[in-house]
Amino acid sequence: MDVAIIGIGLHRFGRSPELSGMQQGAAAVRAALADAGLTWKDMQFAYGGSQDAGNADALTNELGLTGLQFTNIWNGCATGGSSLHAACSAIKSGEYDIGVVVGFDKHPRGAFNPQPSEWGLDEWYGETGMMLTTQFFALKTQRYMHDHGITEDALIRVSEKAFLNGSLTPTAWRQQPLSYDEIANSAMVSDPLRKYMFCSPAEGGAALIVCSPEKARQLTSKPLFIKAAAVRTRHYGSFEVFAPSQAMDVADAPTVTASKAAFELAGIGPEDVDVMQLQDTDSGTEIIHMAENGFCEHGEQEKLLREGATGIHGRLPINTDGGCLANGEPVGASGLRQVYEICVQLRGEGGARQVPNQPRVGYTHVYGAPGLSGVNIITK
Amino acid sequence: MTQQIPIHEGLFSWPASKPQLLGSRCRHCAEAAFPAQPDCRSCGSRETDIVELGDRGTLWTWTIQTFMPKQPYHSDETEQTFTPYGVGYVEMPGGVRVESRLQQNTPEQLQIGMPMQLQIVPFRNHEDGSQLMTFCFTAVEE
Structure with missing residues (x-):
C-alpha cells in the first residue's frame, strides 16, 4: 500500500534570528496544512524531531493541544526520514489515516561539536581533535578520489551547481551563484575539501x-505517493564517521543497502528516477552518493559532472534546490526539505528551477553519523 | 623532570623502548579493533584478547585539520597559537586501520600508501602539572 503526501510546508532555511527553531517548525506545519486545505484539528498523529531546538511534541503549545498522538523522533541526520518511515507505518497499519511529519532545527554557528560520550567513545578521541564530521568527509573523499580517479574539478563542479540552483530557489539560504574560480580559490578547510565545498549548520x-x-x-486532486521509505544502519566494515578504527575489508555503506531496499520496495530501478536529492554535506559526498545510490558507476562522476548531467536540465538532476550546500543543514529539518523539494518538482511548481519534461519519479537520500542512511521514493 | 602520563590507559604500550599500539582481537573471527574492546563488532562474541597492533603501517587516507576545533578538543593551544595537524587512517600489520594524528601537516608531505611510524608525543599539560602523552604517526623513509 502506498502512502499519499497531500500537503507540504517549509520555513526558509538559513538564519532567522527572530524565531526559535520550534517556531520555524510550527511555521512549516502551518504552511503544510494550508497547502492541504486542512487544519491542525484534522491531524490524528504526528512524528517529528530536532537535534538542538527542543522536543517536537512541544509544538502542540504553538499549534493547539488537540490530544493527538505525537511521537518524538531523534535519529541523527536520518531524523526526517525516520519520522516519515514511522508515519508510513502508522498509516499502512490501518490505525490512522492522516497525520503530519515535521522536522526543525536551530544550530549555533560553526562546525558541529559532538561529544564522545554520546557516541560510545572515550574522551581522548575528542580531546586530541579527531571527532569532526568535516575531517571524516575529507578522509572518505580523499580515499575515494584515489580509488576512482576523481579530480578536484569534479568537487568544484558540484559546488558550482549547488550555488547556481540555490540562486533559483527563493527559500534557499545561499542565493548567490559562485563562479568556478571563486570555489577553486576558496580556503582549504580539510584537504581535499575547500570552504565552498562544505555545507554549514543552519536553521x-x-x-x-x-x-x-x-x-x-x-481531499486533493494532486496527491503524490511514497512508494518506498527505508532506513538502514552501518555494517561491519563500512567506512564511517567517528570510528577510531576501521576493518580492513571495506563493506557496503548503509546508503547502498538503504537504496537497494527502497528500489526493491518500489519495484523500480535507478534508471526510472527523474529527479533526486542526495545528501551533500560536502561536494565529495554528493559524488560518492551518486554511485552508492546506483545512479552511476564509481568513477563515472567526473565525466557526468563535466557534461553537466546533474544540472536541472541534465539527465540526472541532483539537488535542484541547491541541496545542503546552498540551504545549510538544520539536522532535524534537512531530510524533510529533500522530500519537500521532490514534491515541488513532481507537482511542476519549481518555477525557475523546475526540471523539464514533467518528472514523475523522485528520490531522496540522507546519510549521517554514525553511519545511517534514509531513502524515499516518491511518484505522481 | 615533568611527569609524563598517557592521555588514556590501554591505547599504547608505554613507556617502552619500542612502543606499540594496543588493540583487541576476537578469539572467534580474528578481527582486530582499536582501541581494545570487550565485544567484537564483527561477530558479536564477548571473547577478545588485548594484542599489539604494531608500530609501523601505511597511510590509507589523510586530511589536514586547518582550523582549531571547538570543545571537546582540549589542547594547550589558543586560536593564535593553533597549528594545523594531519589526520589519517594507518593500515596496521595487526589487521586494522587506525585513525591517528599525523606529524606531517602539508599536502606535499602526505601521500596514500606511504610508510608511517608510531610515535608517543606530548599533547598537553595536565591540570596537576604532568604532561599528557598521545600517539601519532610520522612519515618515514622505507
Whole structure:
C-alpha cells in the first residue's frame, strides 16, 4: 500500500534570528496544512524531531493541544526520514489515516561539536581533535578520489551547481551563484575539501501532511505517493564517521543497502528516477552518493559532472534546490526539505528551477553519523 | 623532570623502548579493533584478547585539520597559537586501520600508501602539572 503526501510546508532555511527553531517548525506545519486545505484539528498523529531546538511534541503549545498522538523522533541526520518511515507505518497499519511529519532545527554557528560520550567513545578521541564530521568527509573523499580517479574539478563542479540552483530557489539560504574560480580559490578547510565545498549548520523547518490513498482521493486532486521509505544502519566494515578504527575489508555503506531496499520496495530501478536529492554535506559526498545510490558507476562522476548531467536540465538532476550546500543543514529539518523539494518538482511548481519534461519519479537520500542512511521514493 | 602520563590507559604500550599500539582481537573471527574492546563488532562474541597492533603501517587516507576545533578538543593551544595537524587512517600489520594524528601537516608531505611510524608525543599539560602523552604517526623513509 502506498502512502499519499497531500500537503507540504517549509520555513526558509538559513538564519532567522527572530524565531526559535520550534517556531520555524510550527511555521512549516502551518504552511503544510494550508497547502492541504486542512487544519491542525484534522491531524490524528504526528512524528517529528530536532537535534538542538527542543522536543517536537512541544509544538502542540504553538499549534493547539488537540490530544493527538505525537511521537518524538531523534535519529541523527536520518531524523526526517525516520519520522516519515514511522508515519508510513502508522498509516499502512490501518490505525490512522492522516497525520503530519515535521522536522526543525536551530544550530549555533560553526562546525558541529559532538561529544564522545554520546557516541560510545572515550574522551581522548575528542580531546586530541579527531571527532569532526568535516575531517571524516575529507578522509572518505580523499580515499575515494584515489580509488576512482576523481579530480578536484569534479568537487568544484558540484559546488558550482549547488550555488547556481540555490540562486533559483527563493527559500534557499545561499542565493548567490559562485563562479568556478571563486570555489577553486576558496580556503582549504580539510584537504581535499575547500570552504565552498562544505555545507554549514543552519536553521529551518519542513513538514508534510501524509494520509491513506482513500483519504487522499477525498481531499486533493494532486496527491503524490511514497512508494518506498527505508532506513538502514552501518555494517561491519563500512567506512564511517567517528570510528577510531576501521576493518580492513571495506563493506557496503548503509546508503547502498538503504537504496537497494527502497528500489526493491518500489519495484523500480535507478534508471526510472527523474529527479533526486542526495545528501551533500560536502561536494565529495554528493559524488560518492551518486554511485552508492546506483545512479552511476564509481568513477563515472567526473565525466557526468563535466557534461553537466546533474544540472536541472541534465539527465540526472541532483539537488535542484541547491541541496545542503546552498540551504545549510538544520539536522532535524534537512531530510524533510529533500522530500519537500521532490514534491515541488513532481507537482511542476519549481518555477525557475523546475526540471523539464514533467518528472514523475523522485528520490531522496540522507546519510549521517554514525553511519545511517534514509531513502524515499516518491511518484505522481 | 615533568611527569609524563598517557592521555588514556590501554591505547599504547608505554613507556617502552619500542612502543606499540594496543588493540583487541576476537578469539572467534580474528578481527582486530582499536582501541581494545570487550565485544567484537564483527561477530558479536564477548571473547577478545588485548594484542599489539604494531608500530609501523601505511597511510590509507589523510586530511589536514586547518582550523582549531571547538570543545571537546582540549589542547594547550589558543586560536593564535593553533597549528594545523594531519589526520589519517594507518593500515596496521595487526589487521586494522587506525585513525591517528599525523606529524606531517602539508599536502606535499602526505601521500596514500606511504610508510608511517608510531610515535608517543606530548599533547598537553595536565591540570596537576604532568604532561599528557598521545600517539601519532610520522612519515618515514622505507
